[in-house]
Amino acid sequence: MTDNSRTGGGIHAGSASYAGRATVIETRKLSRTVQGKLLVDDISLEVKQGEIVAVVGPSGAGKSSFLRLINRLDEPTGGTVYLDGLDYRQLAPRELRRRVGMVMQSAYLFPGTVAENLCFGPRQHGEDLPVQEIDRLLEQTGLEGFAQREVLHLSGGEAQRVSLARTLANKPEVLLLDEPTSALDERAEREIEALLMRVLRDHHLTALMVTHDTAQAERIADRAILIEAGRLILNGSVQEVLNAEPVHH
Amino acid sequence: MLNQFITDPMVLRAAQAAGAAILALMVAYLARRADINMQREAIVSLVRGISQIVIVGLLLTIVLGRARWLSAFVLLAMTLAGAAIAARRTKQIPGILQVTMRSIVLGAGLVIGIMVGLEVIDRSPATLIPVGSMIIANAMNTTALALDRFRAEVEAHTGQIEAGLALGAASTVVVAPYLKAAVQAGMIPSVNNLRSLGIVWIPGVMAGMVLAGTDPIEAAIYQFVVVAMLFATAGTTALLCTLFVRSHAFSAAEQLTLRMKA
Ligand SMILES: Nc1ncnc2c1ncn2[C@@H]1O[C@H](COP(=O)(O)OP(=O)(O)OP(=O)(O)O)[C@@H](O)[C@H]1O
Ligand SMILES: [Mg+2]
Numbered sequence: 273m274t275d276n277s278r279t280g281g282g283i284h285a286g287s288a289s290y291a292g293r294a295t296v297i298e299t300r301k302l303s304r305t306v307q308g309k310l311l312v313d314d315i316s317l318e319v320k321q322g323e324i325v326a327v328v329g330p331s332g333a334g335k336s337s338f339l340r341l342i343n344r345l346d347e348p349t350g351g352t353v354y355l356d357g358l359d360y361r362q363l364a365p366r367e368l369r370r371r372v373g374m375v376m377q378s379a380y381l382f383p384g385t386v387a388e389n390l391c392f393g394p395r396q397h398g399e400d401l402p403v404q405e406i407d408r409l410l411e412q413t414g415l416e417g418f419a420q421r422e423v424l425h426l427s428g429g430e431a432q433r434v435s436l437a438r439t440l441a442n443k444p445e446v447l448l449l450d451e452p453t454s455a456l457d458e459r460a461e462r463e464i465e466a467l468l469m470r471v472l473r474d475h476h477l478t479a480l481m482v483t484h485d486t487a488q489a490e491r492i493a494d495r496a497i498l499i500e501a502g503r504l505i506l507n508g509s510v511q512e513v514l515n516a517e518p519v520h521h
Numbered sequence: 522m523l524n525q526f527i528t529d530p531m532v533l534r535a536a537q538a539a540g541a542a543i544l545a546l547m548v549a550y551l552a553r554r555a556d557i558n559m560q561r562e563a564i565v566s567l568v569r570g571i572s573q574i575v576i577v578g579l580l581l582t583i584v585l586g587r588a589r590w591l592s593a594f595v596l597l598a599m600t601l602a603g604a605a606i607a608a609r610r611t612k613q614i615p616g617i618l619q620v621t622m623r624s625i626v627l628g629a630g631l632v633i634g635i636m637v638g639l640e641v642i643d644r645s646p647a648t649l650i651p652v653g654s655m656i657i658a659n660a661m662n663t664t665a666l667a668l669d670r671f672r673a674e675v676e677a678h679t680g681q682i683e684a685g686l687a688l689g690a691a692s693t694v695v696v697a698p699y700l701k702a703a704v705q706a707g708m709i710p711s712v713n714n715l716r717s718l719g720i721v722w723i724p725g726v727m728a729g730m731v732l733a734g735t736d737p738i739e740a741a742i743y744q745f746v747v748v749a750m751l752f753a754t755a756g757t758t759a760l761l762c763t764l765f766v767r768s769h770a771f772s773a774a775e776q777l778t779l780r781m782k783a
Contacts, residue, residue, distance in 0.1 A: 380680035
């Protein structure tokens with residue numbers, strides 16, 4: 273599946289190299305207020321096809337809240353999101369979420385086997401995931417031979433791999449990653465991170481990734497945004513944003 | 522023993538009530554020694570309990586033998602009170618009163634309506650009120666148990682529920698296992714009652730009828746009728762309240778909008 277001619281561009285390409293690409297995700301004045309508290313405050317952002325954007329900011333800044341608006345897990349109280357130029361309120365939420373996948377901090381696997389977890393998404397859209405496809409996803413996420421394993425007995429790193437594979441089974445165009453490695457120890461973190469970089473490239477995915485780890489942002493992202501108190505403070509190169517952000521580690 | 526000293530039947534009943542209350546207070550006192558503080562609650566509940574039931578007794582003497590619409594009115598009032606009590610037990614879920622209200626009105630109303638229509642329950646207030654009240658109380662308990670279980674399951678599995686939604690699942694799919702658990706939890710007492718009927722439990726209706734001199738076989742059959750109705754009530758109410766709470770917990774855009782209060 274790895275297509276070297278396509279990955280030659282390198283993932284450290286600056287945002288400038290995406291200038292000519294189509295916009296996949298655009299948030300327009302996106303806001304969410306809960307009980308009078310502004311969790312997300314008027315965020316407008318464009319993300320180009322294949323671009324990987326790191327989302328950084330202090331704890332409680334609204335990074336998760338922002339991501340949850342992009343797949344409409346929460347309802348915006350202001351503004352909207354365009355997916356491939358279409359206002360996402362015109363899409364069925366379930367179809368939107370198939371196309372915009374999400375991986376959270378914890379794996380939240382369903383009781384049962386690894387294979388059953390992978391089949392869940394496609395089955396929601398009336399599709400049966402073929403065995404070859406399961407094997408391919410497992411191989412891609414470093415889980416060869418795990419198909420019939422009970423998820424109960426997986427390590428944290430393995431569970432997070434299953435979570436990623438389960439999301440990829442839906443063949444999403446966009447990935448929302450909310451601190452996908454922060455619950456893991458350092459070794460597992462680096463493994464998942466390497467895996468993520470490979471997967472994002474292989475699938476030509478567009479991604480927004482919340483991370484507390486500045487080094488990780490530098491390794492993965494093409495661009496970064498800084499969110500504070502629900503507002504988009506800075507949008508630029510990873511270096512630029514990390515220099516502006518007070519260090520949290 | 523008491524009846525050797527007391528001849529007036531009302532005084533005798535009062536003395537019996539005092540005896541039962543003293544026993545209950547002794548239990549509360551013992552519990553306190555085991556560091557379980559329920560004395561205050563025990564006293565409040567006992568006082569409340571006796572006032573409520575005596576007032577109901579007074580109401581019954583007024584209502585019995587009078588117009589039938591009066592019993593419909595009494596049952597409706599009981600239903601509303603039941604909905605309020607069930608809602609208070611699941612107060613962590615905002616706006617839960619409308620769920621308990623609809624479940625109990627519909628669940629108990631359906632069973633009472635059908636049973637009265639088929640003349641399984643006699644229309645006279647003397648039957649309709651006590652039997653109806655048992656059905657309403659059962660609907661109330663079922664609703665409270667089912668909703669409390671639903672709340673606990675959703676609280677414990679918010680991650681899985683939202684992970685499922687994020688994979689494009691319908692809310693009906695992601696919440697199905699928890700609704701099933703809630704229905705089962707709501708029905709446990711009614712199932713147990715049906716199972717233990719007669720073996721470890723001679724319920725109130727039969728006890729009362731036998732005490733009042735009815736043929737025990739006849740009393741037994743009528744008791745079965747009542748327990749079967751209670752079972753039907755529990756099933757209907759549990760299903761209804763889980764359907765209602767599901768649409769209460771999710772938005773039309775398949776979002777888990779339920780946020781529990783502390
Ligand atoms: N449903 C909600 N109701 C009220 N407040 C909420 C709700 N969800 C989140 N918040 C609050 O909104 C703020 C932003 O939360 P959010 O989880 O988006 O922050 P975050 O940037 O992801 O933080 P972290 O880095 O710790 O994950 C926090 O103060 C949080 O307590
Ligand atoms: Mg967060």
